[in-house]
Amino acid sequence: MAGDHSDVWLQTSSFLREKERYLVVSHLHPDGDAIGSTLAVKAMLEHLGKEVVLTNESPIPPKFQFLPGCDRILPPTELDGCSFDGVVAVDVADRERMGVVWEYIPADIPLLNIDHHPTNDRFGTVNLVVEDAAATAQILYTVAKVMDIPFSSSLALALYTGLLTDTGGFRYSNTTPEVMEMAASLLRHGVNAGEVADRVIETMSRGQLALLQRGLSNLRFTADGRVGWIWLTRLDFQESGAEEDDLDGIVNYARNVIGVDVGLLFRETEGDKVKVSLRSREIVDVAELAHSFGGGGHARAAGCTLTGSREEVEPMMLERVNACLEGGRE
Amino acid sequence: MAGDHSDVWLQTSSFLREKERYLVVSHLHPDGDAIGSTLAVKAMLEHLGKEVVLTNESPIPPKFQFLPGCDRILPPTELDGCSFDGVVAVDVADRERMGVVWEYIPADIPLLNIDHHPTNDRFGTVNLVVEDAAATAQILYTVAKVMDIPFSSSLALALYTGLLTDTGGFRYSNTTPEVMEMAASLLRHGVNAGEVADRVIETMSRGQLALLQRGLSNLRFTADGRVGWIWLTRLDFQESGAEEDDLDGIVNYARNVIGVDVGLLFRETEGDKVKVSLRSREIVDVAELAHSFGGGGHARAAGCTLTGSREEVEPMMLERVNACLEGGRE
Known part of the structure; x- marks a missing residue:
């Protein structure tokens, strides 16, 4: 995946290394890929020693609240007073999909747009849009590899949640050999496949x-x-x-x-x-x-x-x- | 997996090479692992130039009938006149689970018992029982590798169907890294994950x-x-x-x-x-x-x-x- 447009992978890597305080955001009504990708970027940036603020306009559905760090995803109303010098948007096809969060982002702050939607309108300063990725989490998996960031158990769990969600539990036609190899690798880094599937897919609200x-x-x-x-x-x-x-x-x-x-x-x-x-x-x-x-x-x-x-x-x-x-x- | 009891893997390999005409059977009311494993043994034996007869007491549920070779699984009443010098039982914990098929097997015919049920009572002449395998199909995958049998598209499809069924579509706690690596490898041999999941898991009868x-x-x-x-x-x-x-x-x-x-x-x-x-x-x-x-x-x-x-x-x-x-x- 990294071979296709190597410039943008380098730019992504630089973007994640060169700033100090990042805001990470995904789309409103977040699903497992939106939440998993948000938390994966958090884990990656914290490994790099960065300060990270996470936000989403919508509350996190109860079934995702077992993911470590979920409680760190703030409503935009709590962003007042937070300063940041870089924004990372994950799984967001266009700025409207962020909801009101967009209004909290000053126009002069550089934005890294990491997404797999074919409809992505490249609204970022750097746009890592990989349309044939099954999930944004799959792109982030490659970013972590390119940047030599180790797969901690929480990074692996966040990525697995995204992959599981956007492949419909490995049932959609986007379930490629690469998807399964990524899943295998994340399980080797401590993810419990049965437990995640149980919480993310099998659980039903009343x-x-x-x-x-x-x-x-x-x-x-x-x-x-x-x-x-x-x-x-x-x-x-x-x-x-x-x-x-x-x-x-x-x-x-x-x-x-x-x-x-x-x-x-x-x-x-x-x-x-x-x-x-x-x-x-x-x-x-x-x-x-x-x-x-x-x-x-x-x-x-x-x-x-x-x-x-x-x-x-x-x-x-x-x-x-x-x-x-x-x-x-x- | 092959490392654990290598004698029995060698015996299995010999059993599959040394006879000419095999009967392959699984348990009654067959699920995806029973049917997939039956068809996988068929593909492997045919690659080795053997004659193969497949049987099951129960009819094959409609949702599995897309699997190539399914129409070759005969009811035991059609076994009269078939001769065979070896029997391969797959995913069968004890002989009662074969139903009436058991009565069609002469007592002096050697039987290879390949299964993953912890309750397997070792009723075969050779017993390849691997309790920690997620599916009998996972054991057969290793058999094929040990025997250097290439993964044709029909062998890969049969094995994937078994693996998918017995891991609950990669949702049960038996979904290990090895399971995912096997899945990845089978997808590389031409299996369409979305199509198989659609037919085997998503489809509902009236x-x-x-x-x-x-x-x-x-x-x-x-x-x-x-x-x-x-x-x-x-x-x-x-x-x-x-x-x-x-x-x-x-x-x-x-x-x-x-x-x-x-x-x-x-x-x-x-x-x-x-x-x-x-x-x-x-x-x-x-x-x-x-x-x-x-x-x-x-x-x-x-x-x-x-x-x-x-x-x-x-x-x-x-x-x-x-x-x-x-x-x-x-």
Whole structure:
């Protein structure tokens, strides 16, 4: 990975060595890669003898709070009075994804942007954007190697958490031999694979359970079982006591049933807006489908927002999906 | 792994080279490790120029039928007229686990027993039993290396399927660095990690979905949310159109909810028998608990069978679990 654009790896390395006080930030509603990458940069910088302040606009979900150093991730309101001469943004595709944290960063402070999103708009002073990395944690693993930073148990744990999250627990198509070799190496540095998977992937909040119960009882099929969909009302969401993150993965249940090619999750939001998540197995390119409604994503996982009542939105969308199935790829 | 008992590795190697016609068998109700290991031995023996017959008492579940050679696994009724001078049993802890296949094996035919179950009773002529292997597929991977058998794409796919299954998709505590290194190596030999995980782990049958819907809607909590349990009636099972295998994993939903230490699945079977699956997170040793009811298992996953009505069995068992929670380990 380091061979491809060696200049930027050198610039990254210099950036992490030449300043004294760093602010590390990731995207709001942080997932395991955002949090793991934040904590990995902390471990690396502290090894280099630097002062580090960590921040995130959103609170850290309970299931990640076992990660050492998580309590050091401050809300931006606590940044007043902190000074820093460098910013490291990890897993952030553009500055808006930082939320209000962006407003706390003076325009003249140099920023190192380390990310793997193809949509990254290179908003940093130095931009280490590696689109074919499975996770930002995978890029940081290479940074640590390039810089000869030893893998302490907390660095290894933070990186493993990021890798595990963004490969869907080594189940997505981004699970390459390099990903597995990195995982093996991190386990050799003391990570307990079973414990991390248990905490990060297997654990369900009560809200998540309540949403899943409602979601599964509302799962319907059409097109001879080739399309499965779930509709969640605002009431479902409120009564579940669920958070935004609790929706993660529910759409997969619709797609995972044998015979289904396209799974959809419709979720009512404010006004008459309906958020639609789409997953497909083989036939339909859901990115193209979502794009035609102003959304986006990948061929197998995409999303868009529609406007209208359930009576309008649901049949219209299902008809479009059916048409795509009939015609092969959208 | 090969270093530990090198005699038996040599005997294994000789066994696989010195005969001409082999029967390969695994346990009934085969899972991914049973099927993957069966197909891996087939690939290895065919590379050595041997004739191979594969058998299993049970049909191969649809989700494994993408594996090349699966259609070659014959029911034992089709073994009449097949002759063989060696038997290879994979992932079989004792001869009863083969079901009726055992009756088709003449007593004078030498048998190679390759397995990782600690309960294996060494029923073979040669017994390659490696208890600390995560999967029988992991033992076969070493056999192939010791014997210098190249990893064809079908051998690699069969082994990866076994490894993936028995590590719970790299989530169980048996996910060691060696497991990850083996996975990396198999991916380098052409396995598509995303595709295999999708087919083997993510895919749900309609029966499994129906059982999960019923199971989740019946999930209850007690002991301040430290115990979660699901009761499935015979009617739930019949109306779901579910198979025995479709129960797999449902008990985990009870255990996975935040705050739960013990998850239970009660399932009514014939007469007034109730099968109980137990999973625990940290506190209760469910193996000891199950053992006190004549069952068994591991500290974190165990099972037993009780006799009685729901009114008798459910409160009695939950009280016992509560007592274990109060007293720490059972």
